[in-house]
Amino acid sequence: MISAVRSAGAVVWSRGLARHSWTVGVWLLLSVLLVWYATLIPVFGQFQVTSISKNSLPLVYLAIGQAIIVIAGGIDLSLGGLLLLSNALAARFMEDQPFAMVLLVALLLIAGLALLNALVGYVISISGVPDIVVTLATGYIWSGIALWVLPSPGGGTAPEFRWLFTGAESGIGGTYVMPILMMLVPALVVFFLSRQTRIGLAIYAIGSDDTAARLAGLDVRRAKMASYAIGGALAALAGLATVALTGTGDPRFSVGANATLNSVAAVVLGGIALVGGTGLVLGAVAAGVILIMLNPILSAMGIDPNNAQIIQGLLIAGVMMVGGLVTLLRERSA
Amino acid sequence: MSHSSPPPRSETEHVPATGLVARAAALVSERPTIALSGTLVILVIVTGIIEPNYLAVSGVRNTLLQAAPLGILAGAQTILMLTGGIDLSVTMVATASAYVAANQSPSGAAVAILLGVVVGLVVGSANGVGVAVFRVNPLIMTLAMSGILLGLFTAWAQTILKGSTQVGPFIKLIGAGSFLGNRIPYSVVVWAVIAAALIWLLRRTGWGRLLYAIGDNEIAVRLAGVRVWQVRITAYIAAGVLGSIGGILLGGRTGAVDLQLANAFLLPSVAAAVIGGTSIFGGVGGYAGTILGALILSVLNSMLTFLNVGQAIQQVVYGAIVLALAWGYAGLTRRA
Numbered sequence: 166m167i168s169a170v171r172s173a174g175a176v177v178w179s180r181g182l183a184r185h186s187w188t189v190g191v192w193l194l195l196s197v198l199l200v201w202y203a204t205l206i207p208v209f210g211q212f213q214v215t216s217i218s219k220n221s222l223p224l225v226y227l228a229i230g231q232a233i234i235v236i237a238g239g240i241d242l243s244l245g246g247l248l249l250l251s252n253a254l255a256a257r258f259m260e261d262q263p264f265a266m267v268l269l270v271a272l273l274l275i276a277g278l279a280l281l282n283a284l285v286g287y288v289i290s291i292s293g294v295p296d297i298v299v300t301l302a303t304g305y306i307w308s309g310i311a312l313w314v315l316p317s318p319g320g321g322t323a324p325e326f327r328w329l330f331t332g333a334e335s336g337i338g339g340t341y342v343m344p345i346l347m348m349l350v351p352a353l354v355v356f357f358l359s360r361q362t363r364i365g366l367a368i369y370a371i372g373s374d375d376t377a378a379r380l381a382g383l384d385v386r387r388a389k390m391a392s393y394a395i396g397g398a399l400a401a402l403a404g405l406a407t408v409a410l411t412g413t414g415d416p417r418f419s420v421g422a423n424a425t426l427n428s429v430a431a432v433v434l435g436g437i438a439l440v441g442g443t444g445l446v447l448g449a450v451a452a453g454v455i456l457i458m459l460n461p462i463l464s465a466m467g468i469d470p471n472n473a474q475i476i477q478g479l480l481i482a483g484v485m486m487v488g489g490l491v492t493l494l495r496e497r498s499a
Numbered sequence: 500m501s502h503s504s505p506p507p508r509s510e511t512e513h514v515p516a517t518g519l520v521a522r523a524a525a526l527v528s529e530r531p532t533i534a535l536s537g538t539l540v541i542l543v544i545v546t547g548i549i550e551p552n553y554l555a556v557s558g559v560r561n562t563l564l565q566a567a568p569l570g571i572l573a574g575a576q577t578i579l580m581l582t583g584g585i586d587l588s589v590t591m592v593a594t595a596s597a598y599v600a601a602n603q604s605p606s607g608a609a610v611a612i613l614l615g616v617v618v619g620l621v622v623g624s625a626n627g628v629g630v631a632v633f634r635v636n637p638l639i640m641t642l643a644m645s646g647i648l649l650g651l652f653t654a655w656a657q658t659i660l661k662g663s664t665q666v667g668p669f670i671k672l673i674g675a676g677s678f679l680g681n682r683i684p685y686s687v688v689v690w691a692v693i694a695a696a697l698i699w700l701l702r703r704t705g706w707g708r709l710l711y712a713i714g715d716n717e718i719a720v721r722l723a724g725v726r727v728w729q730v731r732i733t734a735y736i737a738a739g740v741l742g743s744i745g746g747i748l749l750g751g752r753t754g755a756v757d758l759q760l761a762n763a764f765l766l767p768s769v770a771a772a773v774i775g776g777t778s779i780f781g782g783v784g785g786y787a788g789t790i791l792g793a794l795i796l797s798v799l800n801s802m803l804t805f806l807n808v809g810q811a812i813q814q815v816v817y818g819a820i821v822l823a824l825a826w827g828y829a830g831l832t833r834r835a
Contacts, residue, residue, distance in 0.1 A: 305818025313811035474650030482643040489634035
């Protein structure tokens with residue numbers, strides 16, 4: 166199921182739309198929710214857009230990373246652990262440092278976690294142990310190291326660094342330009358990487374059928390490691406966004422576990438099947454924002470947080486049931 | 500999740516058993532439970548060396564008290580993993596069941612336990628319908644269910660389930676008590692009964708064989724005339740009930756319940772089944788291995804507690820050992 170919409174002919178476009186109907190649907194759902202939210206509250210402006218976009222940064226990053234790994238036929242349950250590790254290391258080493266030093270730490274973390282997760286991809290590839298098991302175990306290891314680096318919530322970062330992700334040096338208020346830029350740039354980079362480059366094509370190919378990919382002469386191991394490296398880099402970004410948003414590090418295990426599960430939910434909601442080889446990274450981006458947006462929407466409707474959790478669960482299950490039914494009907498009619 | 504199947508290798512291809520070592524290796528790869536039992540024995544001995552008191556009755560009893568609920572929850576995962584599914588809501592089911600059981604304890608133990616198990620029945624059915632009829636991915640269905648349950652019970656804890664969070668004396672007895680001079684916990688007896696039933700169901704009944712068959716090749720099973728969706732629903736119901744029983748035992752062990760009761764058991768319940776050799780892709784495995792997996796993880800937990808190294812190192816060592824065991828298992832069964 167590899168498509169490449171390159172030429173701009175109308176037929177190609179409509180075919181592309183039909184093939185990626187789920188991705189289009191998720192973006193439509195996001196737009197509808199945004200409009201609905203705007204009518205729900207008396208004033209809808211810069212503050213709301215900024216708050217939604219910056220609060221969804223960590224989940225969107227993880228969702229992009231999870232998406233590329235799932236497309237390659239894997240699944241990474243350690244992304245939450247990597248987020249904790251990045252968050253803890255950043256908060257520990259960025260505290261009271263000048264901005265240049267903070268940026269250096271950030272770049273080192275992105276490169277380091279990409280390498281680390283590529284190594285995990287290598288281990289999965291040579292050991293023959295399923296992805297879900299290896300990453301379950303490494304998730305424990307990364308969150309353990311995070312807790313060792315930062316035994317209790319604390320640490321800090323430079324104000325300029327907080328501005329980079331939130332648009333405000335204090336992390337409160339600010340404009341939506343920076344958060345939206347920080348969301349779209351990595352999303353588009355990974356999207357084009359996955360659709361327009363050799364390695365992206367290889368990632369779709371091994372997720373679709375790794376035996377066929379190997380027989381066609383692709384380096385399956387390299388493509389797998391590449392997908393895990395991208396996932397690791399995005400998890401590092403998610404940890405950096407968390408430190409920028411909150412101003413501190415929080416190494417609690419449950420934070421990481423929830424982040425992992427939400428990233429899987431965002432990927433599936435975004436139309437990327439867990440069997441691999443299908444879907445677009447952009448779908449996961451919209452789904453990640455939707456998952457975060459549900460909270461302010463439900464609280465704007467005057468629903469208390471406990472019921473909001475129930476509705477969120479029902480919504481996820483409901484959307485997936487409708488999607489399942491549609492697929493079923495399509496299969497029947499085909 | 501891609502099925503990275505190794506190149507087909509003929510089963511008759513023999514490893515030349517030249518020496519004792521080679522023959523032992525062949526035997527172990529033939530029956531991986533031997534390797535698991537060996538690992539368990541080594542872990543017990545190492546723990547005994549770290550803390551000499553461990554090998555005395557009470558140490559082993561404590562490990563067993565922890566292993567029983569874990570083993571039962573891992574049983575739920577084993578059944579579902581055989582069909583290619585998974586249950587991320589099993590610990591929330593356990594917590595919810597224990598909560599209901601504690602709340603109903605004033606009306607007597609039988610009512611309390613029964614109502615607790617009803618929670619598992621209802622949630623299991625809902626999961627089953629979502630996965631089997633609506634074809635929702637099991638990871639997502641059970642994850643969403645877990646969120647729904649957490650929300651419902653957080654709200655209910657202040658309304659209709661307001662009241663006792665202490666479990667009754669009978670539940671406390673089966674969850675934490677022991678007999679034969681404080682040697683054997685009652686919860687282990689419950690576990691043993693469930694284990695025997697599960698092993699019998701999986702190995703000797705048509706239902707059990709269907710679970711393996713669905714995990715192996717669902718399309719073939721459907722073409723053979725089996726109503727796959729019905730089998731799947733019953734599997735999720737069975738998993739829900741096991742979750743309930745595990746949760747009630749856990750509630751009995753701690754005496755009081757809260758909404759975080761079983762949280763920490765989610766990843767270990769999956770890990771126990773995986774270490775025991777049940778494939779996450781379905782069709783391969785069994786409950787005997789899961790029992791050993793649950794025991795290994797519980798002994799490991801006791802060992803790390805005795806070492807008193809702090810939570811950070813505990814998590815790292817736990818993850819490293821789970822990875823090493825899974826890797827070793829894959830290496831052994833692949834017969835390089």
